[in-house]
Amino acid sequence: MASSDPSTPTTTVHATKVRRVAIAGNPNAGKSTVFNLLTGLKQKVGNYSGVTVERKSGTLVGHEDIEIIDLPGTYSLNPKSEDEQIAYDAITSHLPDEDPLDLIVCVVNATNLERNLYLASQILDLGLPTIIVLNMMDEVEAGGTVLDIRLLSDILGAPIVPMVATRKQGLEDLRNLVKGSLPSPGATRWRLDEEVGTAILGLADELKKIDGSLTQKRREAECLRILNSDRLLDYWETRSPSFFKSVKDAREELDSKSVAYGQAEVRGRYSWLGQVARRVTKTQEAAEARKLTDRLDSVLLHRIWGPVIFVVLLLLVFQAIFSWATPFMDLIDAGISLLAGVVRTVLPEGMLADLLVDGVIAGVGNVVIFLPQILFLFFFLSLMESTGYMARSAFIMDRVMRRVGLSGGSVMPMMSAFACAVPAIMATRTMKSQRDRLLTILVIPLMSCSARLPVYTLFIGAFIPAATFFGPIGYQGLTMFSLYIFGTVVAFVAAAVLKKTISGPESFFMLELPPYRAPQWKLVFWRMVERAKIFLIRAGRIIFVFSILLWFGATYPKAELPTEIQSRYTAVETELASLSDGNDDARVAQLEDELLELDNTASAYQMEQSAIGYLGKMIEPVMSPLGFDWKLSAGIITAFAAREVIVGALGTIYSIADADEESLALREHLQNAKDPETGRNLYTPLVALSLLVFFVLALQCTSTLAIAKRELNSWKWPVIMWVYMTGLAYLASLIVYQGGLALGWG
Amino acid sequence: MTLDQLEPGRCARVTCWCDGISDRFMEMGLLPGTEVEVVRVAPLGDPIAVKVKNCQIAIRRADATQINIEAS
Numbered sequence: 001m002a003s004s005d006p007s008t009p010t011t012t013v014h015a016t017k018v019r020r021v022a023i024a025g026n027p028n029a030g031k032s033t034v035f036n037l038l039t040g041l042k043q044k045v046g047n048y049s050g051v052t053v054e055r056k057s058g059t060l061v062g063h064e065d066i067e068i069i070d071l072p073g074t075y076s077l078n079p080k081s082e083d084e085q086i087a088y089d090a091i092t093s094h095l096p097d098e099d100p101l102d103l104i105v106c107v108v109n110a111t112n113l114e115r116n117l118y119l120a121s122q123i124l125d126l127g128l129p130t131i132i133v134l135n136m137m138d139e140v141e142a143g144g145t146v147l148d149i150r151l152l153s154d155i156l157g158a159p160i161v162p163m164v165a166t167r168k169q170g171l172e173d174l175r176n177l178v179k180g181s182l183p184s185p186g187a188t189r190w191r192l193d194e195e196v197g198t199a200i201l202g203l204a205d206e207l208k209k210i211d212g213s214l215t216q217k218r219r220e221a222e223c224l225r226i227l228n229s230d231r232l233l234d235y236w237e238t239r240s241p242s243f244f245k246s247v248k249d250a251r252e253e254l255d256s257k258s259v260a261y262g263q264a265e266v267r268g269r270y271s272w273l274g275q276v277a278r279r280v281t282k283t284q285e286a287a288e289a290r291k292l293t294d295r296l297d298s299v300l301l302h303r304i305w306g307p308v309i310f311v312v313l314l315l316l317v318f319q320a321i322f323s324w325a326t327p328f329m330d331l332i333d334a335g336i337s338l339l340a341g342v343v344r345t346v347l348p349e350g351m352l353a354d355l356l357v358d359g360v361i362a363g364v365g366n367v368v369i370f371l372p373q374i375l376f377l378f379f380f381l382s383l384m385e386s387t388g389y390m391a392r393s394a395f396i397m398d399r400v401m402r403r404v405g406l407s408g409g410s411v412m413p414m415m416s417a418f419a420c421a422v423p424a425i426m427a428t429r430t431m432k433s434q435r436d437r438l439l440t441i442l443v444i445p446l447m448s449c450s451a452r453l454p455v456y457t458l459f460i461g462a463f464i465p466a467a468t469f470f471g472p473i474g475y476q477g478l479t480m481f482s483l484y485i486f487g488t489v490v491a492f493v494a495a496a497v498l499k500k501t502i503s504g505p506e507s508f509f510m511l512e513l514p515p516y517r518a519p520q521w522k523l524v525f526w527r528m529v530e531r532a533k534i535f536l537i538r539a540g541r542i543i544f545v546f547s548i549l550l551w552f553g554a555t556y557p558k559a560e561l562p563t564e565i566q567s568r569y570t571a572v573e574t575e576l577a578s579l580s581d582g583n584d585d586a587r588v589a590q591l592e593d594e595l596l597e598l599d600n601t602a603s604a605y606q607m608e609q610s611a612i613g614y615l616g617k618m619i620e621p622v623m624s625p626l627g628f629d630w631k632l633s634a635g636i637i638t639a640f641a642a643r644e645v646i647v648g649a650l651g652t653i654y655s656i657a658d659a660d661e662e663s664l665a666l667r668e669h670l671q672n673a674k675d676p677e678t679g680r681n682l683y684t685p686l687v688a689l690s691l692l693v694f695f696v697l698a699l700q701c702t703s704t705l706a707i708a709k710r711e712l713n714s715w716k717w718p719v720i721m722w723v724y725m726t727g728l729a730y731l732a733s734l735i736v737y738q739g740g741l742a743l744g745w746g
Numbered sequence: 747m748t749l750d751q752l753e754p755g756r757c758a759r760v761t762c763w764c765d766g767i768s769d770r771f772m773e774m775g776l777l778p779g780t781e782v783e784v785v786r787v788a789p790l791g792d793p794i795a796v797k798v799k800n801c802q803i804a805i806r807r808a809d810a811t812q813i814n815i816e817a818s
Binding site: 075076078080111112114115118228262263266267270294297298301302303304306307391394395396398399400402509510511512513514 | 763768769770771772773774775777778785786788789790791792793795799800801802803804805806809
């Protein structure tokens with residue numbers, strides 16, 4: 001490298017060196033806004049290697065050589081969760097796949113100085129170049145408070161930029177500091193309890209033997225972190241058993257003298273920060289924002305109105321994803337059909353056209369069709385987050401959700417799963433506890449999503465009588481409602497059971513209720529776009545591949561049409577050709593109808609001979625205890641790509657062109673299908689019920705699996721999810737069908 | 747008296763802590779000697795919203811029983 005070769009000018013090293021800047025801060029301090037201001041639109045969203053924590057980075061606008069990394073929000077450097085651990089590891093350069101940081105920008109909510117400086121002073125103690133951003137200065141001023149920023153900067157020994165990030169105030173100053181010469185950190189002056197201080201000095205000497213490159217200040221700061229945190233200490237058990245033992249010994253010694261070392265830092269730091277806050281603050285009144293917040297909260301968190309408003313908002317969001325998105329989805333659907341039509345006319349008939357249209361374009365369509373729902377859901381979720389309502393919803397619902405082992409944060413994702421599990425799983429990102437988040441993701445697909453609706457509609461329409469029994473309420477509506485309730489109840493039960501099997505630190509609940517703020521439309525917009533991008537790129541790839549595989553399964557092996565059908569084809573085509581134009585319109589129309597019917601018969605025959613038809617027959621013995629014959633079984637196999645596919649697949653099997661869930665022809669076929677041996681009706685209401693129960697519970701959606709894989713960063717949980725849900729579905733259908741038979745309902 | 751027993755709108759001072767409660771609450775500023783106010787109770791009675799160091803945080807009643815206070 002350059003350093004070992006004296007002839008290489010050192011300037012080239014500087015020219016290629018990327019400055020790495022991390023943005024740290026408490027949640028709700030405005031970190032994301034500062035990050036967006038610095039990086040503009042060029043952002044990369046990925047994951048830290050091996051974990052599910054999101055990694056957001058970009059470059060300073062106009063400076064490709066300055067990388068900006070948005071760290072997860074954290075209240076202290078005493079990590080309690082996976083994302084806080086990442087923040088700690090990033091700041092202390094413990095991440096194996098990341099280069100060390102050059103500069104830290106710590107975003108501080110100036111309206112809540114004392115508590116926000118807790119983290120800031122912990123970072124300063126590490127002795128890294130640090131810039132403090134005092135954000136939300138407008139709210140401070142509105143509250144009649146004046147902060148002595150120069151004094152604060154002197155006390156902390158770090159440059160301070162006052163900002164109103166939402167209005168870009170102070171952005172230029174921050175930009176100049178970020179690209180300017182690195183500040184040299186000063187020393188914070190708070191005192192540790194003497195006994196703990198001595199222990200820390202001893203540990204710092206031990207650490208020096210392992211890593212001599214660190215400064216004494218940094219060593220002391222890290223030793224304090226390790227002394228206080230089991231999470232951080234665990235890391236040393238393998239890295240240096242002797243240091244691990246030294247820390248254990250130090251803890252034991254302090255315990256034996258009954259020194260509460262765990263509290264030493266909090267007490268020492270806060271008593272110093274309390275003085276600092278008093279010295280730099282000129283007047284102290286409750287901020288205006290807080291008063292407005294209290295007034296809003298007295299309604300939004302009211303004993304009666306609170307839950308009512310919450311439910312209404314939830315219905316609104318639900319309605320948006322459920323029905324407002326429909327016109328856009330239809331539009332996309334029409335666009336896909338149009339594209340398919342164009343490709344069909346341009347390309348010669350044959351395998352390439354089939355692959356492109358039925359495989360590739362249909363596959364892309366399966367992905368893009370979800371986009372409107374995702375955009376709508378994330379518009380509302382970002383809006384709620386941006387205004388501060390999201391925390392309130394968790395506050396209202398925590399008690400209910402805790403009963404089943406979830407927490408308040410699970411409410412929004414679970415409710416949005418009624419529309420679609422894919423955006424719902426993406427929405428769990430706002431949850432703090434990794435364990436609660438995993439649990440929520442695992443049960444989300446049990447909520448009846450909109451893709452189940454076509455299946456519900458088809459089978460309810462065909463087998464449940466349309467009669468009403470109480471006012472406008474009929475058996476069909478009641479069945480539909482019961483299916484939704486059934487899915488929800490199973491989701492709650494599954495959560496309670498799974499909670500016992502998933503190990504992990506018992507989560508604790510601590511939620512900040514930030515003041516209400518006007519929404520930041522830009523941030524709302526960017527969150528929406530970001531989620532859409534993640535979905536299209538990450539999940540899209542997997543869905544795409546599965547769709548093409550499914551197409552191959554339904555198309556190959558190519559079946560040789562039976563001679564009977566072939567000869568009918570030839571007969572109809574010859575007669576059509578012999579009739580001259582305009583001569584016998586009625587006969588031509590008749591023949592064309594016949595041709596269409598032949599096409600349908602042919603594709604039904606093809607389906608039967610295809611890999612999927614073959615599979616359907618193969619699993620028939622397994623499925624027949626549930627009341628499903630090979631045709632339904634083949635339909636279920638296709639539905640594992642996406643549930644609604646079964647409607648079209650059954651249409652193909654029963655040779656009805658363009659069948660949809662409203663198709664009367666398909667309903668009649670299902671009602672009248674006969675067992676070839678006994679001649680009795682093949683599908684009874686009991687079979688329909690069994691199938692419906694199967695669809696409520698089974699995880700038949702490659703998109704869900706793909707997004708779960710992306711969010712949980714491994715195939716382990718999606719596989720577990722698929723196995724437990726499909727097992728549950730089989731069991732429940734078995735009970736319904738066999739139980740029904742025993743009761744003589746067959 | 748423990749924090750869960752404090753009525754909404756009333757202030758108190760934290761006196762001491764029971765073992766086994768997360769030190770995160772302390773890092774949020776709920777440490778001995780600090781003023782706390784119970785601002786409101788969730789519609790279903792749990793959790794409660796407390797104000798500490800000019801900031802509102804929601805904590806569950808089960809955790810609040812671990813925090814001893816004296817009314818001021």
